[in-house]
Amino acid sequence: MPANPNCYGSFGQPSVNQNFVYVGNVEKDEDGSVELSTIYGPWTLEEDIFRRRLKYFFMNPYEKFQARSRIPWKMFIQILKIVIFTYQLIDFGSLRSLHIEFMETTNLALKHLYLKDWTTSYETMPYPPSMGKMACYTDQEFFQSVDFILNRYNETESIAIGNFSPAQENGTTPPVEMCVHKYKEGVIWAFNQTFIFDSRVIKDCFKVMPVFDPPSNLSVYNIEKFLESVNRTINFDSLIRITLHFNLNTVHLKSLHRSSDPDCFLLNVRILFDNSEHSGQMLLLLETYVNDVTCKGDVLFDQGVDIxxxxxxxxxxxxxxxxxxxxxxCLRSFHRAIVLKKDTVKFFETNYPSVIEVTWSDKMDFVDMWYILIIINDLLTGAGCICKIFIQMKMNTNYEICGILLGTGSLFAWFGVLRYLAMFKSFNVLIVTLKRAALSVFQFFICAFFIFIAFSICGWIVLGPYHIKFRELTTSLECLYSLINGDDIYTTFATMNQVSTGVWLFSRLYLYMFISLFIYVVLSMFITIIADTYDSIKVYSYSESFHF
Known part of the structure; x- marks a missing residue:
């Protein structure tokens, strides 16, 4: 559908002298149909009015303002939205950062409290890691770790710097719950490599209570003696995992002012001893699940209103x-577009029933995808704002969903500005280049995707046992994508385990082939596709017939 304002004349009411204007000949396709954008012929008064209506519809906001001095309210609102939404996102980001920082530091504090031999070395994230995961390797290490957790749990309120307290039940501290997941039967005789296993899994949960210690005449926590007293044993051959569960109450004070009252949380602490691999290494993990609860306290503030x-x-x-x-x-504009599309189809069916056919592509010209993007953006941002209000009212603590809604809404809001930048030729060239190159880029990505997946699977299978970056398929994909961008190339070569000479040589050939193919060939071809499209668009961008 043409949108050049210079091809239709002035924009006033049509006069009688304009009833017939010669503009060319009718051009038909091979199938006999005529594109709406190639309609030529004499115009009657009715046709001229309808032509001007179509012309005005396809104008951009600036051209509409020049034609009828119509204020582009949607454009002003979109610009205002960017400013307001960005500020709201910054405000929510600072609120969420405080919450996430509190959760992370709380989790680290609990690890220092309950995990035996936990050090700050486990808290850093060096790459490659300087030390292994925290684990137990002997039965005594396991029993000592459990005893340490049980004793620390009952001493939490008296020894912890943070305001942690076991969740009271009827005024007493509830015991820790232990759940043992094991095979119904499992015995291994390693000396002659024989075994007996029943693959059915049994879950056994019970409360761990202190036992009487005669030498000290006190009740102490000793998991070995307790298991003996309740006729239970730990068979590490059939053991899959053991979990310890307990709840803690805590209060997050933050900086006290009227808009930031203290938050109260119930921490569901889960300590896992993972023996599912049966490799001799029982991994030790602590996980914390946070539930928001209503605070019962009160804070005295100075008189006045918090602005x-x-x-x-x-x-x-x-x-x-x-x-x-x-x-x-946007819905109003979208409705008007649908009405005009129907009127256009009806007009040509009535006046040119056997000559002109309004094609599907012509009908799609009336559908402005920017309006759909803006409506989706408004829905996401509105839902995110409501979620944020619930968080401020302490009726919800789902920061993740709220962050996704607000972040995606802000992303689409900034994308929506491109619609108005397209009014200027220099900016429009970039947008049209992306649009024209989209199909070629997509086809190119399909081919490159299969090559990339082939290298990823090969690296995962061959190099996985010997290289930390290829241990899993997901990390293999991430590693190769980083190599395409030239990131961490030397480390990828240097961290290859040299246990197997054949695999080490294969890794060199594999990495050199991948880097050479994707950096020097695939990326160069991708840039060439974009550059060729840009050059072709730039040639026509200065002609009067160039439109987005």
Missing amino acids: SEVFSWIFNGIVLIICFVSSIL
Whole structure:
């Protein structure tokens, strides 16, 4: 559908003298149909009015303002949305950062409290890692670790710097729950490599209580003696995993002011002894699950109103109103486009029933995908704002869903600006280049994808046992994608285990082939596709017939 304002003349009411204007001949396709964009012929008064209506519809906001001095409200609202949404995202990001930082430091504090021999070396993330995972290798290490956890749990309130306290039940500290997952039967005789196993898994959960120690005349926590007292044993041959469960209460004070009251949480602590591999290494993991609970305390503030809290509520209301208004304006424009499309089809069916056929591509010209993007953006941002309000009211703590909604909404809001940048030729060239090259780039990516997957699977299978970056299929994909961008190439070569000379030589050939193919060939071809499209678009960008 043509959109050049210079090809139709002035934009006033049609006069009688304009009833017939010669503009060329009718051009038909091979099948006899005529594209809507190639319609030529004499115009009647009705046709001229309808032509001007179509012309105005396909104008950009700036051209509409020049033609009828119509204020582009949607454009102003989209620009305002970017400013407001970005500020809201920054505000939510700072709120979420405080929450995530508290959860991470709380988890580290619990590891220092309950895991025997835990050190700060486990908290860093060097690459490659400087030390292995925390684990037990002997039965005595396991029993000592469990005893350490049980004793620390009952001493938590008195020894911890943080405000942790076991969740009380009827005024008493509840015992730790131990759950043993094991095969119904499992015995291994390693000396002659024989075994007997029943693959059915049994889960046995029970409360761990202190036992009486005669020498000290006190009740102490000793897991070996307790298991003996309840006629239970730990068979490491059939053992899959053991979990210890207990709950802690805690309060997050933050910085006390009216818009930031303390938060209260119930921490579900789960300590896992993982023996599922039966490799002689029982991994030790501590996981914390946070539940928000209602606080019962009170904080005394100075008299007066907290301006920041009032501003936060007003700002959330403004965001919801802008989302609503923006969606209504886009839906109205979308409705008008559908009505005009139907009128256009009816007009040509009535006036040119056997000459002109409105094709599917012509009909799609009336559908502005930018409006759909803006509506989706408004829905995501509105839902994220409501979620944020619930978090501020302490009715919800799902920061992840709220972050996804607000982050995606902000992403689409910034993308929506491209629609208005397309009014300028220099910016429009970039947008049209991406549009014209999309099909070629997609076809190219399909071919490159199969080559990439082939290298990833090969690296995972061959190099996985000898290289930390190829241990899993996902890490293999991530490693190769990093190599394409020239990241960490030397480390990938240097961290290859040299236990097997054949695999080591294969790794060199494999890495050299992949890097040479993707960096020097695939990326160069990708850049060439974009560059060729850009050059062809740039040639026509200065002609009057170039339009997006």
